[in-house]
Amino acid sequence: MYSVAVTKEFIARHFLIGGDWGSENFPHAHQYVAEISIEAAELDKHGYLVDIVDIESALTAIVNDFRDSLLNDKAEFAGLNPSIEHFSRIICERMLATIHPPGHGVLQVKLWENASCWAAYRKAF
Numbered sequence: 001m002y003s004v005a006v007t008k009e010f011i012a013r014h015f016l017i018g019g020d021w022g023s024e025n026f027p028h029a030h031q032y033v034a035e036i037s038i039e040a041a042e043l044d045k046h047g048y049l050v051d052i053v054d055i056e057s058a059l060t061a062i063v064n065d066f067r068d069s070l071l072n073d074k075a076e077f078a079g080l081n082p083s084i085e086h087f088s089r090i091i092c093e094r095m096l097a098t099i100h101p102p103g104h105g106v107l108q109v110k111l112w113e114n115a116s117c118w119a120a121y122r123k124a125f
Helices: 052-066 084-098
Strands: 002-014 028-040 105-112 118-124
Touching: 002 052, 028 052, 028 084, 052 084, 084 105, 084 118
Parallel strands: none
Antiparallel strands: 002 028, 028 105, 105 118
């Protein structure tokens, strides 16, 4: 299996809903790190899973849509608690709608909320 990965840092705000999480129930910011990894057995005709430039470009566009925003106000989070679990899935689905790895494999988004906490979402393609 081959793997390729790209990371991007950004700041976004959110507040949690549906429970009593103290200060987390009020708007606050996180310095997120989105770590995108792609794994598959096949490479394209150039010897890439996906060109890193294309991964970086897709991730930058996605991150820029969320950067400095209040996640609760984004359409993707309508009716959802803006947890890092939901957020990692949303980023993963948007990445797979943009890039097209060859063959079959897995794209994973690991979303770090701080230096010690993360959630991930993996989707087969």
